[in-house]
Structures are given as C-alpha cells and as structure tokens.
Amino acid sequence: MLEVKTPEEVYRLIEKEFRPLDRKELVPLEHALGRVLAEDITASEYVPDFDRSTVDGYAVRASDTFGCSDAIPAILELGGEVRMGEDAQLTLKRGECAYVPTGGAIPEGGDCMVMIEYTEDYGDGTIGILKPGAPGMNLIFRGDDVYPGKVILRSGQVLRAQDIGALAAIGRTEVPVRPRLKVGVLSTGDELVPAAETPGPGQVRDVNMPMLTALLREVGAEPVQYGIITDDEALLHKAVRDALESCDAVILSGGSSAGVKDAACRIIESLGKLLLHGIAIKPGKPTILGRAENKPLIGLPGHPVAAYFVAKLFVLPLLARLEGRQVSDHPVCARLSESIGANHGRAQVSVCRLEKRGDQLTAVPIHSKSGLITQLAGADGYFMxxxxxxxxxxxxxxDVFWK
Amino acid sequence: MLEVKTPEEVYRLIEKEFRPLDRKELVPLEHALGRVLAEDITASEYVPDFDRSTVDGYAVRASDTFGCSDAIPAILELGGEVRMGEDAQLTLKRGECAYVPTGGAIPEGGDCMVMIEYTEDYGDGTIGILKPGAPGMNLIFRGDDVYPGKVILRSGQVLRAQDIGALAAIGRTEVPVRPRLKVGVLSTGDELVPAAETPGPGQVRDVNMPMLTALLREVGAEPVQYGIITDDEALLHKAVRDALESCDAVILSGGSSAGVKDAACRIIESLGKLLLHGIAIKPGKPTILGRAENKPLIGLPGHPVAAYFVAKLFVLPLLARLEGRQVSDHPVCARLSESIGANHGRAQVSVCRLEKRGDQLTAVPIHSKSGLITQLAGADGYFMxxxxxxxxxxxxxxDVFWK
Structure with missing residues (x-):
C-alpha cells in the first residue's frame, strides 16, 4: 500500500513521472485563441517596415526647428503630402517639411514629427512651426515593434487576444500549437443515473461527468465520455482499456466504496504502475494516480466537491505538464470575515464568497457538508x-484563488 | 463637439444609455459552459432525495452506542446490508445496525453512521461498536444540498464547470441562457492589408480585426467580420449600416486620421446619437461611442494597443451590460520594480510582467512606444x-489586472 502524499509531493511526482508530449499541429490564426503554442515564435521581418508617424502633422528635420517659438516660428517650405498606405515618395531637403497623417510614412530626410496643433499653414506653400522638435519625436522607427529574429511569443504560452494580435502583426496566419489533449472520463457507481434521468430510491444523478467534461473544456482539452460504469471490475477494466487506447489521459471518478477503489488500483497495476494512493488534502483524500501505457490514469473521489478540487488542483497541472503549458495563477489577498477551524492533519480547501467591504476584499467562508456541489455554485473562490x-x-x- | 470624459463618466454613460436585452434561448447542459444564465435557477426537488452515508460503515441508532469504548463495545445485531443505488429496504430496530457503503441510503430508524474502522465484525451476526456516535454523524440528510425552492444560480452568472455540476445535480439538462451577442467588426484605413498579405510600401497588416474578434470570443460573443474598409465615407456608411442591421453592436477600429473619425461621427449622428467623443485615458483617447438603431456603435483608436485597452476596459463592460452579465475582476497586489512616470492629465494604463521575487509579487513595467502590439504579447497584465x-x-x- 502506498503512503498518502502531501500536495507538494504530488506535484513533484507529476513532474518526475510525466513528460510533455512532443506533438504539434498547424491551425489558422482564426482558431488559435486559447490554444497552447508548440514552439517559440520569431519574427522574420520589420514591423513597421518604414518610419511611421504617430500624430497628424508635419515631418521635418528637427534641426530646422531648433529655437523656434510662437513668437518666432520656423518657416519651412511645404515639400508635399504623404498619403496613408503609400510610400512617402519624396525626400525632405533642408528647410522643407511634408504633411504626414497618423500612421503615414516619414519621408526620407525627416527625423521628427511636429503635431499639427503647433503649426500654421500660411497658404503660400510655407508652414510655420511654432514649437521645436527633437529627432525621433512623434514617430516609430522601422522595426521599433518587431525586427527579424525577435522572439514574439514563447512555446507553452496559452494564446490570448493580444497574442493573436501580435501574430497578425507579423503575418503568422498559421500557428503551430499543441493538439488538444483527449481525456477519457468515466463515472463509476451503482447509485448513479445520468443527469437527464430522475433518480429512483437510493440513486443520485451523476454530477461528475458533466462537471469534469466542462472543467476539461475550460482548459482547452477534449473530453471523451465513457458513461457510467457499474461497480463491476471486469466492466471497469474493459472501459479503462478502451479509454486508454484512444485518449491521452483517463479520469475515473466515483467508486467511493473501498471495493471499487481497490479494483481501480488493481486495473492500474495490471496495465502499468500505481504512483499514488491518497493525498493529504481535505476534501479529496481518496485519490489514486497511475501510469498505464505511458498515460496518466487518475481515480478521483466520488463526492463532486472533492472531485472538483482534486481535478482543479492536481489533474489540470498534470494535463498542463503533458502539454508543456505555462500555467500561472495569482491569488487575490482577502481578509477572513470570521474565524475558521481546521485540525485534521491535512491541507484544507475552504470555499468562500468574495465581498468588497469598503476598500477591503473580504473572504466569507461557505460552510457546508462535504460533497455538496451547490455550495461551489455559490462560491467565488477558495483558499488553502x-x-x-x-x-x-x-x-x-x-490568498484566494477565484477563477 | 462633445467633451472628453473620464473613465468613471464613461461607465456611468454606458449604464444610463444601454439596457440589458431581454432575450433567452435554451441550450443543452453540454453546451452551457461559459454562457450567461438568463434567469434564476431554482430547485424543484431534494438532493439527495434520501439520508445518505458519507462513509463506509454501520448505520446505527446513536443512542445504542452511547458510552461504548474499545474496552466495552456496544454489541449490535446486524440487521442487513444496504446496497448502492438501492432503497435501504429495512428498518433499524433498537439494538440493530446495518452495513452501508459511502453514498448508500440510511435505513429508517438509523440516525448515525459509525465508520468501519471503529467497529468489529464478530462473524456471528453481531457487530461491536468501539466508539460512540451522535445523531447526524457521518451522513447527509435528505435535502441537505438542495431543497425545493432553493435558488442555485442567479441570472447573469457566467456558467463555470462547478455551476454545470450544480445544474446536473438538480437535473437541469436544458439551460436558459442569453443568446450570444453578435458584434460586427470593421477596420478602416487605407494603410491596412489583411494579416495574411505582405504589406507594400507605407502599408501595415490589420492587427485589430483578428485581435478584436479573439477578444470578443473570449467573452462568449460572436464576432462578425466586415473586413477592411478604405477611408471613404460613403463606403463606411454602407458598411456600418449593413453591420447594424444584422448585429447587436458594431465596433469600428482605425481611422486614426481626423477625417475618418469625423466621418464616423457624422455616420453615428445620421443614424442615431453620438454619446461620447474622447476618453481621458492613455492609450485610448480617440474613442467614440454612439447609439444607432438602439445599438451601440463604438469607434476605437487605430493603434492596436490603444484599441485593445479601450475594448477591454469599456467595450467588454458595455457588452456585459447588454447581456445583463455579472462581471467581477479582482486585481492582484504587486510591488513596482521601479519608479514610473505619468503626468499628462489622463488616466494611464501601464503594462507589466509579473514576477515572484521571494514571497513578493513584483510588477515589472514594460516600456514601449504607443501602438506596439508585441509588448502586449510579452505582458502578464496591466495597472492603472x-x-x-x-x-x-x-x-x-x-493593483494588477492580469487576465
């Protein structure tokens, strides 16, 4: 019998026993949101590819404007006008300026933009500059944003809207990402009926299947549902083998009775290696983890709240490990609204609501018996x-984690 | 000309000028993740519908165990065994106990579960109880989780995995949600080419279209792309009218030159009412907002970083308002790694990386010229x-917002 492990030991075990899967696929930029980058993205060109104005105004040689003022404007010849989306098509000589709109190209020779507010058009082909400029003012130089060889995004990053924007900026309209993890989900328990059915005497609806598949979708995995398996070791064995064959990982939940847990352990041991039997955390102690056919097989507690937290705290990091996904989670700091007890030698997960009381974020613990899923529906987050x-x-x- | 408004004034304006759309549709539970609930969800039954054990052990009348100990066990007759998923099918008489697995139904007459660890099976039809129980111990009473009339979830909530679980628990396999908002997205600017094309002289790729559509998808909206419109008022007018006809809101980005912004204002005024011209925020000042055909029409800055933040800070709350969606965002507290300047009379958005330095979360400002989208790709969050x-x-x- 394996010993119960602390959460920290479980994280080390995951790190040690599982490796990122070396797989990638190309998806159109349009479908890359939320996907995991499979390689570093390096630019191969300049963005912008020309010196670009950030204001509406006049491109000048800054030295032509030194010392000017409202009282003594610098008078420059209007050499032309730059149109949006076109080459500047002119060269500024000493004493010349050119009109350039925001985003337009700076003509050769120009090194500064003077905002239109600080200029005066005399209507005779000359422009008065009322405020001196400095080289580089109000413009973006070629390659300021991106230059060849610049690493834009790192492998393992989950792509957000702003990352999609950066990929668009460098013209990466096909993106190398990790294939979605296929995760088999099985529920066990003679007392379970599908959520759509009305439970008979002694029966309850299967909460874990819809909840776990939703949790998997939240992190971009593809759940594969294997339904409710009755407490029969041969049936369970077959279902687990089927799931292992076509999935990257398998989650079994329920089987809270000792017999089923033992059966699950025997199945893991017959197919691979049992790595973990029990986590010192409440709720969630009766958790098992094994590796079969080089894939993780996780047995979660049957109680929905325990299954939820073990999945959130341990299964999602395990899946991130398989994807080489960067994860970061930052808790918010709150003050407890009341004292809370805990003295059972296990780390305890406590769910809470978050309330703004004055300037202070307050964590209001939600008290409830184990296994009551509706307390989670009313919760904003949890702390340990x-x-x-x-x-x-x-x-x-x-420290409240609240997503 | 309307005055530039502070961010707080813009939020009040949104609240005042737009109302939640009173619409709903039913979706299968399987597809409800991330959707916005359109009504309160109230239970109509008990969960569980029977008193239920939370441990493997023996159901007893607690009073039969008072005063027992390791040394002097209470000896009870084994009245039977409850099977998972079945009615208890027996009644406990005084002096009797029954085996009940975790999750099994408590027989009538039983009011307490004694864990199997604290019992001894003498093999002659009697069980020794080594530790006294108390009424209600190790069991969940009928309706402890849910009872008829209990509000499980509130209208406006965005459904998370745990909420999907709660809906499954009460058998709500069809869920009333808000229809996805259809949001038309247009880019304007003669300098823009689609991301898949190579920019010619003076041209840049359109970053805002792919970025904004991704941002809309992140909040569950359905973007409708109307492409890149050249700086031509008649074309723009037609495109905006087309978009208003089939969408719930329209976002126009670009047109950073004064002429296009003025054209956008004229279009809004010809179709409805201009509500806002300019927000006192950096980046993002040149923002317009109007209501046309009772729908919001938003003109975002052309610079991708400015467009991103105005969309995130103002457009997403506006869409939430239309959906009656509850939004909460909790920043994390970090310490600045260096001093940072700001003195232009506008609220300033500063992007940063988040680093754990010792126990301290540190915000490292990312310095960059306006409009550089790749700085956002390297950022973890922002502070104001x-x-x-x-x-x-x-x-x-x-206070760093980081999602």
Whole structure:
C-alpha cells in the first residue's frame, strides 16, 4: 500500500513521472485563441517596415526647428503630402517639411514629427512651426515593434487576444500549437443515473461527468465520455482499456466504496504502475494516480466537491505538464470575515464568497457538508489552510484563488 | 463637439444609455459552459432525495452506542446490508445496525453512521461498536444540498464547470441562457492589408480585426467580420449600416486620421446619437461611442494597443451590460520594480510582467512606444495610474489586472 502524499509531493511526482508530449499541429490564426503554442515564435521581418508617424502633422528635420517659438516660428517650405498606405515618395531637403497623417510614412530626410496643433499653414506653400522638435519625436522607427529574429511569443504560452494580435502583426496566419489533449472520463457507481434521468430510491444523478467534461473544456482539452460504469471490475477494466487506447489521459471518478477503489488500483497495476494512493488534502483524500501505457490514469473521489478540487488542483497541472503549458495563477489577498477551524492533519480547501467591504476584499467562508456541489455554485473562490495550521482567526489574510 | 470624459463618466454613460436585452434561448447542459444564465435557477426537488452515508460503515441508532469504548463495545445485531443505488429496504430496530457503503441510503430508524474502522465484525451476526456516535454523524440528510425552492444560480452568472455540476445535480439538462451577442467588426484605413498579405510600401497588416474578434470570443460573443474598409465615407456608411442591421453592436477600429473619425461621427449622428467623443485615458483617447438603431456603435483608436485597452476596459463592460452579465475582476497586489512616470492629465494604463521575487509579487513595467502590439504579447497584465497622479515610486503597491 502506498503512503498518502502531501500536495507538494504530488506535484513533484507529476513532474518526475510525466513528460510533455512532443506533438504539434498547424491551425489558422482564426482558431488559435486559447490554444497552447508548440514552439517559440520569431519574427522574420520589420514591423513597421518604414518610419511611421504617430500624430497628424508635419515631418521635418528637427534641426530646422531648433529655437523656434510662437513668437518666432520656423518657416519651412511645404515639400508635399504623404498619403496613408503609400510610400512617402519624396525626400525632405533642408528647410522643407511634408504633411504626414497618423500612421503615414516619414519621408526620407525627416527625423521628427511636429503635431499639427503647433503649426500654421500660411497658404503660400510655407508652414510655420511654432514649437521645436527633437529627432525621433512623434514617430516609430522601422522595426521599433518587431525586427527579424525577435522572439514574439514563447512555446507553452496559452494564446490570448493580444497574442493573436501580435501574430497578425507579423503575418503568422498559421500557428503551430499543441493538439488538444483527449481525456477519457468515466463515472463509476451503482447509485448513479445520468443527469437527464430522475433518480429512483437510493440513486443520485451523476454530477461528475458533466462537471469534469466542462472543467476539461475550460482548459482547452477534449473530453471523451465513457458513461457510467457499474461497480463491476471486469466492466471497469474493459472501459479503462478502451479509454486508454484512444485518449491521452483517463479520469475515473466515483467508486467511493473501498471495493471499487481497490479494483481501480488493481486495473492500474495490471496495465502499468500505481504512483499514488491518497493525498493529504481535505476534501479529496481518496485519490489514486497511475501510469498505464505511458498515460496518466487518475481515480478521483466520488463526492463532486472533492472531485472538483482534486481535478482543479492536481489533474489540470498534470494535463498542463503533458502539454508543456505555462500555467500561472495569482491569488487575490482577502481578509477572513470570521474565524475558521481546521485540525485534521491535512491541507484544507475552504470555499468562500468574495465581498468588497469598503476598500477591503473580504473572504466569507461557505460552510457546508462535504460533497455538496451547490455550495461551489455559490462560491467565488477558495483558499488553502495548510496541514500544520489549526485554523485561522477573523481578519486573517488569505490568498484566494477565484477563477 | 462633445467633451472628453473620464473613465468613471464613461461607465456611468454606458449604464444610463444601454439596457440589458431581454432575450433567452435554451441550450443543452453540454453546451452551457461559459454562457450567461438568463434567469434564476431554482430547485424543484431534494438532493439527495434520501439520508445518505458519507462513509463506509454501520448505520446505527446513536443512542445504542452511547458510552461504548474499545474496552466495552456496544454489541449490535446486524440487521442487513444496504446496497448502492438501492432503497435501504429495512428498518433499524433498537439494538440493530446495518452495513452501508459511502453514498448508500440510511435505513429508517438509523440516525448515525459509525465508520468501519471503529467497529468489529464478530462473524456471528453481531457487530461491536468501539466508539460512540451522535445523531447526524457521518451522513447527509435528505435535502441537505438542495431543497425545493432553493435558488442555485442567479441570472447573469457566467456558467463555470462547478455551476454545470450544480445544474446536473438538480437535473437541469436544458439551460436558459442569453443568446450570444453578435458584434460586427470593421477596420478602416487605407494603410491596412489583411494579416495574411505582405504589406507594400507605407502599408501595415490589420492587427485589430483578428485581435478584436479573439477578444470578443473570449467573452462568449460572436464576432462578425466586415473586413477592411478604405477611408471613404460613403463606403463606411454602407458598411456600418449593413453591420447594424444584422448585429447587436458594431465596433469600428482605425481611422486614426481626423477625417475618418469625423466621418464616423457624422455616420453615428445620421443614424442615431453620438454619446461620447474622447476618453481621458492613455492609450485610448480617440474613442467614440454612439447609439444607432438602439445599438451601440463604438469607434476605437487605430493603434492596436490603444484599441485593445479601450475594448477591454469599456467595450467588454458595455457588452456585459447588454447581456445583463455579472462581471467581477479582482486585481492582484504587486510591488513596482521601479519608479514610473505619468503626468499628462489622463488616466494611464501601464503594462507589466509579473514576477515572484521571494514571497513578493513584483510588477515589472514594460516600456514601449504607443501602438506596439508585441509588448502586449510579452505582458502578464496591466495597472492603472490615475489622472491626478504624477507617477509612482519604486516599491509602490499597484493593483494588477492580469487576465
């Protein structure tokens, strides 16, 4: 029998036992949102490819404007006008200026833009400059944003809207990403009926299947549902083998009775290696993890709240490991609205609502018996109480994860 | 000409000028993740519908176990065994107990579960109880999780995995949600070419279209792309009217030159009412907002970074308003790695990386010229410097929004 592990030991175990899958596929930029980059993205060109104005006004040689003022404008010849989306098509000589709109190209010879507000058009082909400029003012130089060889995005990043924008800027309209992880999901338990059915005596609806498939979709994985398997070791064995064959990982939930857990352990041991039997966390102790056919096989508790937190805290990081996905999660700091107890030698997950009280973000613990899924529906987030802590007083600072 | 408004004034304007659209549609639970609930969800039954054990062990009358101990066990008759997913099918008489697995139904007469660890099976039809129980111990009473009339979820909530679980628990496999908002997106500017094309002299790729459509998808809206419109008022007028006809809102970006902005204003005024011309924020000042045919029409700056932040800070809240969507965003508190300046009379958005330095979360400002989209791709989040602040010193606490 394996020992119960602390959360930190579980994270080290995941790191040690599983490696990122070396796979990639190309998707159109249009479909790349939320996907995991499979390689570093390096620019091969300049953006912009020309010196570009950031204001409406006149391109000048800055030295022609030194010392000018409202009282003594610098008078420059209007050498021409640059049109949007076209080459500047002119060269500024000493004493000349050219009109350039925001985003337009700076003519050769120009090194500064004077905003139109600080100029006067005398209507005779000359422009008065009322404020001196400095080289580089109000313009973006060629390659200021991007130059060949610049790394724009790193492998493992989950693509956000702004990243899609950066890819568009350099013309990467096909993006190398990780294929979506296929994750098989099985529910076990003679007491379970599908959510669409009305439970008979002694029965309850299967909450974990719809919840876990939704959680997998939230992180961009592709859940494959294998339905509810009754507490029969042969059936379970067959279903797990089927799932392992066509998926990258398999999650089994339920089987909270000792018999089914033991069956799941035997199945893992017959197909591969049992790595973990029990996590020192509440809720979520009866968790198993194994590797079969080089794929992770996870047995979650049957209680929906426990299944949710074990999936969130351990299964999602495991899937991120398989994808080489960068994950970062920043908690918000809140003050406890009331004292809270914990003294069972296990790390405790406590769910809470977040309320703004004056300037202070307050965490209001939600008290509930284990396994009550609707408490989670009313919660904004959760915080952890470490195993060596006997509880927290009112007003204690807690780090609340809330997504 | 309308006055430039502060961000707070813009939020009040949005609240005042736009109302939630009273629409709903039913979607299968399987497709409800990320959708906005269109009504409160109230339970109509008990979950669980029976008293349910949370442990493997023996159901007893607690009073039969009072005073027992390891040394002097309470000896109870084994009245039977409850099977998972079935009615208890027996009634506990005084002095009797029944085996019940985790999740099984408590037999009538039982009011307490004793964990199997604290019992001894004598093999002669009697069970020794080594630890006294108390009524209600180790069980969930009928309706502890849900009872008829209990509000499970509130209208306006964006459904997360745990909410999908709660809906499954009460058998709501069809969910009333807001139809996805259709949002028309247009880019304007003679200098723009589609991201897939190579820009010619004076041209740049259109970053805003792919970025804004991705941002809209991130919040569950359905973008409708109307392509790049050249700087021609008649063409723009037609494109905006087409978009208004089939969409719930229209976003126009680009047209950073004064002429196009004026054209956009004239179009809004000819079709409805101009509400806003300019926001006192950097980047993002040249923003317009109007209402045409009772729909919002937004003109964003052409610079991608400015367009991104105005969309994020103002357009997404406006869309949330139309959907009656609850939004909450909690920043994380970080310390500035260096001093940062700001003294232009406008609220300033500063982008940063987040780094863990020791126990301290540190915000490292990313310096860049306006309009450089790749700085955003390297950023983890942003913080705001208010308009009356002339900058922040090193180690100042900043609230970083990072999603």
């Amino acid at each position: 109480i470490s195993r060596d802590c006997e509880g927290l007083p009112k007003d204690a600072a807690v | 410097i208010s308009r009356d602040c002339e900058g922040l010193p090193k180690d100042a606490a900043v």
